[in-house]
Amino acid sequence: MYYKNEDIEKLLDELKIEEVVGEVVDLKKSGSNYKGICPFHADTNPSFSVNPAKNICKCFVCGTGGNPITFYSKYKKISFSEAVKELAKKYRVNIKEQISTKNIEKIKENEKYYKIMEEAHNFYIDKIFSLEARIALDYLSERDLDTKTIKEYQLGYASAKWSELSDYLIDKGYNVDDILNLGLIKKSESGNLYDTFRNRIIFPIYIFMILLEIE
Ligand SMILES: [Zn+2]
DSSP: BBOOOOHHHHHHHHHHHHHHHHTTSEEETTTTEEEETTTTOOSSOEEEEEETTTTTEEEETTOOEEEHHHHHHHHHOOOOOHHHHHHHTTTOOOOOOOOOOOHHOOOOOOOOHHHHHHHHHHHHHHHHGGGGHHHHHHHHHHHHHHHHHHHTTEEEEOOOOOSOOOOHHHHHHHOOOHHHHTTTTTEEEEOOOEEESSSSEOOOOOOOOOOOOOO
């Protein structure tokens, strides 16, 4: 997770150092500043100074300090981004978490898998009303599933043949390792590829990936 610089600035504009520090350090007014016991070293005198005008804090003994975000991250021992996230939530500042390029790459990489799954699904759907799927249709009709329902729920059929789907997908140019990774096919000890699903009715399961935007 990361945040745009403008959002970090927006958060800093909203945060008051005396409030963020004041939540965990007992502060006493001292001129235009505040003073308190430093939370970062074994302090006995109030060495921790908070400057509202500059929106920063600093310990004059151990030197630890910073702005409201860096103070919070050091105090809580969390990363800068985590501190941004928590403070924005706590003080109700509306900023958006960005999707990192790493995540975008991951989403792109998954697209190829979705494509193969879709292709395999269509392959099975096409089979269900074929002659060889007669036994499957009879079974479904015994279970009171009519043609309309079968079509609506996109049920499919995998024949008893060993490598029908495997041959089909490889012929279409899909990468064998990708198909193996998806678990649609398997490799025997002798290195032969065979279909995972054979002689059965296929019920598709959809998992939706939702990217939430926290407003
Ligand atoms: Zn200190």
